[in-house]
Amino acid sequence: MLIKRPNDYLPSEITPRGLFERRRDFLRLSTAAALGAMLPEAFANAKLAGIRPGPYAATDAQTPYSKVTTYNNFYEFGTDKSDPAETSGKFRARPWKISIEGLVKKPKTLDIDDILKLAPLEERIYRLRCVEAWSMVIPWIGFPLSTLLKHVEPLGSAKYVEFVSVVQKDTMPGLSGFGSLDWPYTEGLRIDEAMNPLAIVAVGLYGEVLPNQNGAPVRVVLPWKYGFKSAKSIVTIRFVDKEPVSSWMKAGPSEYGFYSNVNPEVDHPRWTQSSERRIGEFFKRKTLMFNGYGDQVAALYTGMDLRKNY
Ligand SMILES: Nc1nc2c(c(=O)[nH]1)N[C@H]1C(S)=C(S)[C@@H](COP(=O)(O)O)O[C@H]1N2
Numbered sequence: 001m002l003i004k005r006p007n008d009y010l011p012s013e014i015t016p017r018g019l020f021e022r023r024r025d026f027l028r029l030s031t032a033a034a035l036g037a038m039l040p041e042a043f044a045n046a047k048l049a050g051i052r053p054g055p056y057a058a059t060d061a062q063t064p065y066s067k068v069t070t071y072n073n074f075y076e077f078g079t080d081k082s083d084p085a086e087t088s089g090k091f092r093a094r095p096w097k098i099s100i101e102g103l104v105k106k107p108k109t110l111d112i113d114d115i116l117k118l119a120p121l122e123e124r125i126y127r128l129r130c131v132e133a134w135s136m137v138i139p140w141i142g143f144p145l146s147t148l149l150k151h152v153e154p155l156g157s158a159k160y161v162e163f164v165s166v167v168q169k170d171t172m173p174g175l176s177g178f179g180s181l182d183w184p185y186t187e188g189l190r191i192d193e194a195m196n197p198l199a200i201v202a203v204g205l206y207g208e209v210l211p212n213q214n215g216a217p218v219r220v221v222l223p224w225k226y227g228f229k230s231a232k233s234i235v236t237i238r239f240v241d242k243e244p245v246s247s248w249m250k251a252g253p254s255e256y257g258f259y260s261n262v263n264p265e266v267d268h269p270r271w272t273q274s275s276e277r278r279i280g281e282f283f284k285r286k287t288l289m290f291n292g293y294g295d296q297v298a299a300l301y302t303g304m305d306l307r308k309n310y
Pocket residue numbers: 068071072073074075076128129130131165185213214215226227228229230231232233
């Protein structure tokens with residue numbers, strides 16, 4: 001299959017444009033604060049220190065902070081896009097521990113503060129393409145997922161890794177929502193996908209600690225896959241030998257597959273995936289194979305029939 005070459009990002013650069021947009025957005029928020037606008041989460045978030053520019057910085061205009069933090073999918077807080085920002089105020093992102101377990105030599109329970117010290121924090125400006133055919137460009141703060149995974153020394157028998165999101169009954173009104181997902185939210189990757197340099201654990205965005213609605217205090221980000229693969233608020237990472245069945249696979253096996261790589265040539269049964277609405281833009285954009293990250297990830301899928309691969 002023909003893989004479209006991504007020509008719209010530069011390695012290791014935060015573009016002047018990105019800085020400009022961020023500053024403009026910051027100014028907008030400051031003005032909003034002065035006016036007493038209702039965005040308390042936006043100001044509660046601490047700045048993260050010592051962030052370095054990372055590789056793979058998309059040069060597309062960044063989606064404003066105000067959109068990134070108010071237009072969300074986080075069904076534990078409700079299914080409307082505005083629900084996570086509106087209902088996640090009581091969520092407890094600290095104290096927080098992640099158990100990394102299963103087929104590993106050194107299973108560990110790590111505190112979020114230990115995780116923050118595992119590697120230097122990098123900014124990764126990535127496109128996020130939701131399976132619902134909208135997209136954003138988000139400056140995440142984090143470090144390679146491989147760093148976290150190697151820390152527990154996976155065994156050779158481990159073929160997949162499963163991510164489990166938290167269930168915090170008293171703070172997540174969406175958990176009791178009728179007919180929604182099977183909780184906890186789970187997702188999975190093949191080990192080599194998880195070790196790919198593009199895969200990160202994110203602990204922040206726009207230079208700040210992750211807001212609750214974006215998956216505080218720690219989530220994964222996999223920019224070549226549909227957004228639902230990037231599980232939020234993770235409490236368990238489990239190494240396994242069989243392909244995990246994710247929450248979305250259980251909910252709709254004919255609509256959501258394990259790999260779920262962004263692929264403009266494979267439509268969702270109910271809508272086209274050939275184009276997308278970039279949040280904040282008027283005209284639709286063409287969706288790129290692997291969301292434009294083919295140079296980094298296409299080799300992971302050599303010999304696989306990607307037409308079956310939603
Ligand atoms: N635990 C959990 N993780 C989740 C989801 C969810 O509902 N619950 N939604 C997914 C979907 S569909 C998308 S598009 C992204 C959205 O991430 P964002 O709100 O930070 O942009 O989170 C993903 N991770």
